[in-house]
Each structure stands twice: as C-alpha cells, then as structure tokens.
Amino acid sequence: MITLYLAEDQSMLNSALTQLLELEDDLHVVGSAVDGINAWQELQELQPDVAILDIEMPGMTGLDVADRLASSQLATKVIVLTTFAQRRYFERAVKANVAGYLLKDSPSDDLIDAIRAVMTGRTIYAPELVTNMLSADNNPLTERELAVLVEAEKGLPTKTIAANLYLSAGTTRNYLSAIFSKLGVHNRLEAIRVAKANQWL
Template identity: 60%
Template sequence: MVQIVLAEDQSMLNTALAALINLEDDFEVVATFADGQTAWQFIQAKQPDVAILDIEMPKMTGLDVAEQVFQHQLKTKVIILTTFAQTSYFKRAVAADISGYLLKDKPSDELMATIRKVMQGETVYDAELVKNMFTKTENPLSQREMEVLQAAASGQATKAVAAKLFLSDGTVRNYMSAIISKLGVHNRMEALNLARKNKWL
C-alpha cells in the first residue's frame, strides 16, 4: 500500500483529492494538511512514500517543503500539484529533485498514473512546463526583484509593497527601477505584463 500525504490549503480540494486517491486499491492517504509547516513536520517524522504538495501555502510553501525533503535526503517522493505554470517555480522544484510536477487542470487519472510512475522510480514533469523551459525568455530578475514584482502585481502602492516585504519605500523604488531597467520597459505595468506573458508570475 502506497502511503500518501496531501498538503493543500484549499480544504474542499484537499478533501476531494483525498477521496479520489483513496478509491485506488493500492493507495492510502494517511494525512492531509492545510499548511506547509505541519506537512513538513509529519513528513520528517513519518516519511510516507509520497507527498503531494501545493506550492502556495501558509507558513511554508510546497517548494520549501520539497527543498527540506531533498536536503534531509528523506525517502519520501515529492509531487508538486499546482495551478502555477511558472518556469521559475518549476526550475526551483527541479533543483529540489522532485519526482513529479503536475498542473491542477489535468484529469485525476493522470495524477494516479503519475503516483504509480513515481513509485517505480520515474520522474514525471508536465509537458507544458518542459516546453516553457526551452521556449520562454530567460528571466533576468533576481529572486528579491521577483518578490517585489509579485507583491506589486496586486496593484498595491509602493508603501503597501514595502510593508508587506519589510522594506523601506526607497528600497522598493530602487528595486522597481532596476526591474524596469532590466526588462527594458517604461513602467511597473509594462513590467508586470511582460512577466505574465513569459510566465515568470
């Protein structure tokens, strides 16, 4: 029996996924979590066969958890299940040696097939993401610059972005100027549009 942990902060999706997976004779969902930190604590203590992780969760993201699993060399195989087709996320997941990366718009039977392939030692990446790795423009922004741009994506003023990232207004303005310069655009809106077009956000 393959023991599986689910970490997804949307409770309805968490429950639905667990029910679907438990319909399989050879799978058992042994725990579900709504945040990355408690999921990581369980994974570290129990080392289930597979951990299916969302990316954006409270306390620790799915990528944070995947990196901890990799650094501690645990036997748990990590599958990222997300709505985000961002090459930056995908690259970070690959660097953490994850076993699978799927988008949530895929049929449920594809997830079941991925779990079985992963348990057989295969690595399964979403074809769209692999294609994006080779066709999209390389992101020239640093991780911190991407954090500033991501925070600005909600349309918040510089002061609100600064408060969210624990930075000064001036520092945020400096980051934004660097972002605009690196991307060769004229303003924040053009920077956001370019980042979205290239699926960096």
C-alpha cells in the same frame, strides 16, 4: 500499497483528493495538512512513499517542505501539485529533486498515473512546463530591458523608472522603445502581457 500524504491549504480540495485517491486499490492516504509546518512535522513521523504538495501554503510553502525532505534524505518522493507553471517555481522544484510537478487543472488520472510512475523511479513533469521553459529560454529581452519592464509593471512613470534604475529619462525611453520593437507591441500594457505569457516576468 503506496502510502500518500497530502498538503493542500484548500480544505475542500484536500478532502476531495483524499477521497479520489482512496478509490484506487493500491493507494492509501495516511495523512494530510492545510499548512506547510504541520506537513513537514508529520512527514518526518509518517514517512509515506509519496508526498503531494501544494506550493502556496501558510507557514511553509510546498517547495520549502520539498527542500527539507531533500536535505533530510528521507525516502519520501515529492509530487508538486499547483496552479503555478512559473519558471522560478519549477526550477526550485527541480533543485529539490521533486519526482513530479503537475498542474491542478490536469485530469485526475494524470495524478494517479504520476504517483505510480514516480514509484518506479520515473520523473513526471506537466507538458505545459516544458513549453514554458522553452519560451523562457527564447527571451529576446536583455537584463536591463527586463529591469525596466519590471518597474513599468508597477505603473511607474518614465522619470521614476529612470531614477530607480539610475538611468536618464531618455535612456529609459530608448529601452522601452526597444522592448516594444522586440515584442511587436505598441505600449507598456501589451509588453507586460506578452512577457508574462512567456514567463519572462
């Protein structure tokens, strides 16, 4: 029997997942929480085989809990189940040695299969994450161009962006032109949309 713990801040989803997993003969949910602090406390006591953690939770995020589990050297394996396919979250999860990283819009069978797979020592990542990582690695923008785009995303005028980055207004306009050219777009909104879609922002 594989023992499971669920940490998900949406109570309805938490309950639905519990019921779904309990239908499997070899899976048993031993506890759940809707915030990271309670999850961490109970995981130390229960020490289940697998902890299924959401990322965005009150108190502590699922990644905070994963970090603590890794540093405490508990045997519990972690599967992150989230709506976020962002590179920075994924990279942090990898550093915390999570055994799985799945997206909430994946079929429920994928989660069940992943639970069994991580118990055999495998690591399971959602295919979308690999695509996003490749897109991020192909980022054509320089660090300075990204910095300009981050400021532009705030809706700031060129002069303010220039002041914030200690650039001249002319240099800032040149950076924006270079960004538009590299991304094949015509304005800031399009540039921001393309950068976000490729996980560059």
